[in-house]
Amino acid sequence: MNITRDQNHLIALIKEQNIESVSFVGTDFHGIARGKHVPASRLLENAATSVNISSFMLMMDCQGMPHPSPTATDVWWPSWEEGYTDLRMVADPVTARVVPWQKSNVIVQCDYEHSEERWPLEFMPRALVRRLSERLENLGYTPMFTNELEWLLFRETEQSAFEKGYRNLTPLSPTAQCYNLTRSGRDAHLVRPFLENLIAFGVPIEVWSAEFGPGMQEFNIAPELALAAADTAFIFKHAIREIAAQHDLFPVFMAKPSMAGFGNGLHINHSLWRNDEPIFFDESAEDKRSPILKHAVAGELATLKDFTLLFCPTPNSYRRFMAHYSTGHKIGWGYDNKSIAIRTVVESPRTCRIEHRTAGADANPYIAIAACLAGMIHGIENELEPPPVVKGDGFLNDELDVVPQTMHEALAAFESSELAAKYLGEDFVRFFAQTRRIELEMFDAAVGQCSPAEVPDWELMQYADNV
Helix, strand or coil, X not given: CCCCCCXXXXXXHHHHCCCCEEEEEEXXXXXXXXXXXXXXXXXXXHCCCEEEEEHHHHHECCCCCECCCCCCCCCCCCCCCCCCCEEEEEECHHHCEECCCCCCEEEEEEEEEECCCCCCCCCCHHHHHHHHHHHHHHCCCEEEEEEEEEEEEECXXXXXXXXXXXXXXXXXXXXXXXXXXXXXXXXXXXXXXXXXHHHHCCCCEEEEEECCCCCEEEEEECCEEHHHHHHHHHXXXXXHHHHHHHCCCEEECCCCCCCXXXXXXXXXXXXXXXXXXXXXXXXXXXXXXXXXXXHHHHHHHHHHHHHHHHHCCCHHHHHHCCCCCCCCCECCEEECCCCXXXXXXXXXXXXXXXXXXXXXXXCCHHHHHHHHHHHHHHHHHCCCCCCCCCCCCHHHCCCCCECCCCHHHHHHHHHCCHHHHHHXXXXXXXXXXXXXXXXXXXXXXXXXXXXXXXXXXXXXXXXXXXX
């Protein structure tokens, strides 16, 4: 597949802002920002809007170490046998943003294509979101998404956190003070640079607050089209890490860096629109929720067990599933009920939405959003009806099923899933499953049977600075 884009926006930005360098960035399967930097003069001279990167990138673990591909297969895997051929990172010029915390730099988000077009790369996470969005649009619906990201902020540098093995770090604040404005005010001089830089960067911050853990922040992003929302959530995590480094602070998006207290979640809010009108709200319905909303909910619930790996991609993800810690591991839906996987909200027609609560902050935003899109498509195309609404405390409801409780279970469910192959594609399933198997095999070799009372050193070293 040849990816061609209008270069005018990127070129105009370089000229108007006297930009010296352009950073090409794309996601890998982990959600890590991979890419290269290019002098802006090169782009102006030859109008190049792509750079090459080795397919080696597809076979790296979270620490950037390469792993061999499966053997004796008749499908393409990057390997030494085929020379780790190059991929092209092809810029999507409309995503170009001036980076306010760097000197004269623009960052632009990219798709991938094989440099010799030997293999279509539509299984890469950004392409997957685009493809599933287009499928919904072909059904007559425009998907809108917004993300709530939780993260911990520590009074540490990258080096000091590493030297401590990511244990006993000094949090931004000594106590957990959710929604406490005094707490936010005390920390404002340290949190403010994040807000100012993100807003200047074009990230549409809607709300922010102190959250349940010591030093925990939650930033809510305004609604965007599905692909733009995935782009924003992805680049948000990259931006937070770079900004923090300039202020001798250290952020952690790991799902459960400590078994004490709350973990970091990613709440994915989404709705469907038609002709600029919301279609999840139904004034005539007793509960104000439209049949389309209920089909979408039903599809997301029906795919949740198979897709848990997409929301919870590391062994550490599953430590977050604890009752009354605001996690979405109980399979059910309700009206403004935060004790189950899917919450529905009908504050007004334009804010009527589904909130998917299963993902940890360690999830790749593209892949988690793709899972929601695929679930909605499954429910709408098959006109599925959801189970009865869950009322009361879902955590204490023993009749509710739960998502897979370990990564071993989640990987087995994902790989054997007909729904995953149907909606996400066989190539995505095999590549993503392989990256998860690599992480799981390393975990098993390093940790084995680990007490749930502690987060092992291996998990902290593998994920604290990489997801």
